[in-house]
Amino acid sequence: MATIRDLARQCGVSVATISRVFNNPEVVNAETRDNVLRVAARIGYQPNESARTLATKKSYMVGLIWDTDHRRPGWRHPFFQEIIIGLKTALSERGYHLLMLATSDDEGSHLRAAKRHNLDGVVFIDNGTQDPALTQLAESDVPCVSLDRPITGPRTTYVISDNAGGARIAVNHLYEQGRRSIATIAGPGRTRPGIERLDGYRDALAALGLPERSHHVVEGDFYLAGGHAAMRRLLELDERPDAVFAAGDEMAIGAIRAITEAGLKVPEDIAVVGFDDIELAALVQPGLTTVAQDKGGFGTAAATALIAMIDTPATGSPPPSVLPTSLVIRGTTSTLPRTSP
Amino acid sequence: MATIRDLARQCGVSVATISRVFNNPEVVNAETRDNVLRVAARIGYQPNESARTLATKKSYMVGLIWDTDHRRPGWRHPFFQEIIIGLKTALSERGYHLLMLATSDDEGSHLRAAKRHNLDGVVFIDNGTQDPALTQLAESDVPCVSLDRPITGPRTTYVISDNAGGARIAVNHLYEQGRRSIATIAGPGRTRPGIERLDGYRDALAALGLPERSHHVVEGDFYLAGGHAAMRRLLELDERPDAVFAAGDEMAIGAIRAITEAGLKVPEDIAVVGFDDIELAALVQPGLTTVAQDKGGFGTAAATALIAMIDTPATGSPPPSVLPTSLVIRGTTSTLPRTSP
DNA sequence: CTGAAAGCGCTTACAG
DNA sequence: CTGAAAGCGCTTACAG
Numbered sequence: 001m002a003t004i005r006d007l008a009r010q011c012g013v014s015v016a017t018i019s020r021v022f023n024n025p026e027v028v029n030a031e032t033r034d035n036v037l038r039v040a041a042r043i044g045y046q047p048n049e050s051a052r053t054l055a056t057k058k059s060y061m062v063g064l065i066w067d068t069d070h071r072r073p074g075w076r077h078p079f080f081q082e083i084i085i086g087l088k089t090a091l092s093e094r095g096y097h098l099l100m101l102a103t104s105d106d107e108g109s110h111l112r113a114a115k116r117h118n119l120d121g122v123v124f125i126d127n128g129t130q131d132p133a134l135t136q137l138a139e140s141d142v143p144c145v146s147l148d149r150p151i152t153g154p155r156t157t158y159v160i161s162d163n164a165g166g167a168r169i170a171v172n173h174l175y176e177q178g179r180r181s182i183a184t185i186a187g188p189g190r191t192r193p194g195i196e197r198l199d200g201y202r203d204a205l206a207a208l209g210l211p212e213r214s215h216h217v218v219e220g221d222f223y224l225a226g227g228h229a230a231m232r233r234l235l236e237l238d239e240r241p242d243a244v245f246a247a248g249d250e251m252a253i254g255a256i257r258a259i260t261e262a263g264l265k266v267p268e269d270i271a272v273v274g275f276d277d278i279e280l281a282a283l284v285q286p287g288l289t290t291v292a293q294d295k296g297g298f299g300t301a302a303a304t305a306l307i308a309m310i311d312t313p314a315t316g317s318p319p320p321s322v323l324p325t326s327l328v329i330r331g332t333t334s335t336l337p338r339t340s341p
Numbered sequence: 342m343a344t345i346r347d348l349a350r351q352c353g354v355s356v357a358t359i360s361r362v363f364n365n366p367e368v369v370n371a372e373t374r375d376n377v378l379r380v381a382a383r384i385g386y387q388p389n390e391s392a393r394t395l396a397t398k399k400s401y402m403v404g405l406i407w408d409t410d411h412r413r414p415g416w417r418h419p420f421f422q423e424i425i426i427g428l429k430t431a432l433s434e435r436g437y438h439l440l441m442l443a444t445s446d447d448e449g450s451h452l453r454a455a456k457r458h459n460l461d462g463v464v465f466i467d468n469g470t471q472d473p474a475l476t477q478l479a480e481s482d483v484p485c486v487s488l489d490r491p492i493t494g495p496r497t498t499y500v501i502s503d504n505a506g507g508a509r510i511a512v513n514h515l516y517e518q519g520r521r522s523i524a525t526i527a528g529p530g531r532t533r534p535g536i537e538r539l540d541g542y543r544d545a546l547a548a549l550g551l552p553e554r555s556h557h558v559v560e561g562d563f564y565l566a567g568g569h570a571a572m573r574r575l576l577e578l579d580e581r582p583d584a585v586f587a588a589g590d591e592m593a594i595g596a597i598r599a600i601t602e603a604g605l606k607v608p609e610d611i612a613v614v615g616f617d618d619i620e621l622a623a624l625v626q627p628g629l630t631t632v633a634q635d636k637g638g639f640g641t642a643a644a645t646a647l648i649a650m651i652d653t654p655a656t657g658s659p660p661p662s663v664l665p666t667s668l669v670i671r672g673t674t675s676t677l678p679r680t681s682p
Numbered sequence: 683c684t685g686a687a688a689g690c691g692c693t694t695a696c697a698g
Numbered sequence: 699c700t701g702a703a704a705g706c707g708c709t710t711a712c713a714g
Binding site: 001044046047048049050051053054059061064068080081084085088089091092097098099100101102112115116117118224253257279280283284285 | 342385387388389390391392394395400402405409421422425426429430432433438439440441442443453456457458459565594598620621624625626
Binding site for chain 1: 690691692693694
């Protein structure tokens with residue numbers, strides 16, 4: 001590997017000039033600059049990032065904390081792949097790379113890992129726990145962006161979907177389809193999306209003048225089995241709902257299965273709306289009507305917020321990004337002719 | 342951040358001794374060592390990775406090249422998430438981190454990016470193209486592991502599933518279920534898995550003494566729509582098959598849809614076996630019998646091969662890893678009572 | 683077992 | 699616009 005010294009020698013200039021050509025080109029004489037660039041290309045010179053980071057304290061690397069512990073199945077969510085890609089793409093447009101941190105790096109101290117590697121920022125995907133290592137990181141001076149979980153700190157913000165708004169859209173849609181007995185399979189009460197989607201459901205019912213029946217609210221776990229179990233409980237009610245808003249697509253699919261097993265039809269007997277718009281939603285039959293989250297938007301918003309904090313040291317914490325959701329209407333709420341794939 | 346100099350001062354030793362405590366502990370006096378460790382913990386010292394990398398040329402970082410270009414939908418494959426997690430996990434157990442490289446970093450020269458960042462190795466996920474930047478990297482002295490695509494170089498190896506073996510298992514299983522007219526929806530002929538799975542299908546037919554009918558082989562694209570279209574062609578044949586081996590789960594699901602639309606039943610009229618065992622395979626109804634790939638195994642095998650090359654400079658290219666596949670029997674080939682989720 | 687010193691490849695005031 | 703020099707925080711022969 002050619003070093004800055006080699007290049008300087010070949011160009012007959014000092015290493016300082018070489019450095020300027022790459023970091024502050026407008027300050028060097030055009031002719032010298034062009035020559036340096038030409039020679040650099042010829043001998044394949046490129047600055048060593050470690051040396052650069054050591055000198056500048058800037059690594060152009062953003063850490064990603066993504067807890068993939070087997071014991072917590074949350075990471076299986078098909079969203080993460082799209083979120084990470086969105087993040088990676090948005091970051092790399094600004095010249096940053098993504099460093100995936102080992103889960104229990106440095107005795108679980110993510111902050112230490114961030115310092116060791118001179119990370120310019122960190123983004124973390126909610127792991128559903130109140131991990132003290134994440135809190136410590138959020139409270140530090142390292143720019144942080146949290147996905148899907150509100151968390152605060154001097155240079156910390158978060159990105160989240162408009163969960164309540166999405167839930168309202170879902171309920172309103174069911175109402176427009178003529179449904180008047182709308183139940184919900186909620187997410188776990190300890191998760192932010194679980195809470196907010198339930199709030200939105202309640203708000204929508206109230207706004208529509210529909211009574212809220214406590215037995216029409218059952219809690220699931222965001223997974224298929226939980227949705228299935230929750231639906232069975234709803235089916236046992238005397239006052240059977242004619243529609244269900246499930247706070248997650250997997251639960252919605254579990255619910256549909258329970259409905260079908262009970263000999264009822266979707267959407268004729270019970271209409272179903274999910275939340276997320278996972279790939280599967282379009283593939284099941286009938287297709288699942290659902291509230292789509294802007295997966296790519298998570299990555300873009302996170303990258304934007306992070307880079308704002310990185311580039312402007314004076315910036316404290318930008319306001320959280322609340323991503324709009326949108327309704328995707330498919331077969332589970334509408335009896336229009338089904339389309340072929 | 343405390344530096345090695347601070348720590349040395351507080352311990353009353355030289356920086357060389359501090360360095361040894363962390364890199365070569367057995368060579369320093371036990372008492373001194375314990376004291377250094379104690380003080381280090383107290384003041385929160387930890388070595389700066391950039392400085393360390395600059396001095397040693399070893400970054401403990403492995404690059405991941407994962408082409409997520411929108412124009413190529415291949416990256417949507419739900420496998421990648423599991424593969425990446427397996428890789429990350431296996432790597433971090435050995436102290437390595439994963440750096441996700443921007444797709445078109447440095448004018449597409451991944452080799453340059455690897456050099457700049459002092460990467461110890463690189464793994465790349467097949468993007469389905471003959472990317473010259475990948476070839477260049479494979480031919481360099483940088484340890485490389487390719488996933489799902491054979492590629493060679495002085496310090497390059499790859500990990501791939503036993504595609505032909507998996508295809509044979511699938512066909513044999515259909516045979517055991519009494520099927521004698523077994524068609525296949527093959528993967529694209531330009532992809533390695535596509536070719537190998539077709540070979541396995543042919544081998545199995547020959548071994549079973551079944552005739553191979555050319556019109557029973559149709560090519561798909563690994564996606565649902567392709568599987569659907571391919572199946573429609575098979576259904577138009579005079580000699581309709583009683584079983585189909587689809588070289589990918591999404592194609593299998595597309596095929597099932599086509600069969601259902603034609604008013605036929607799975608598995609009664611036509612049994613179906615897929616390949617991959619994506620999450621969806623267990624969620625569709627009836628469940629999809631399929632040849633499971635060892636997703637986690639990709640990551641583990643890649644990490645093992647890479648670290649062997651990194652740790653032993655004398656090592657050339659380890660032999661490729663061929664991961665065993667296994668049959669997962671579900672409803673599309675068996676009419677046993679369906680289980681609830 | 684330990685220390686002084688050189689070196690890794692950059693950047694950046696400071697002079698000119 | 700350019701160069702000499704110090705410095706970023708480590709590691710590692712080389713002596714002792």
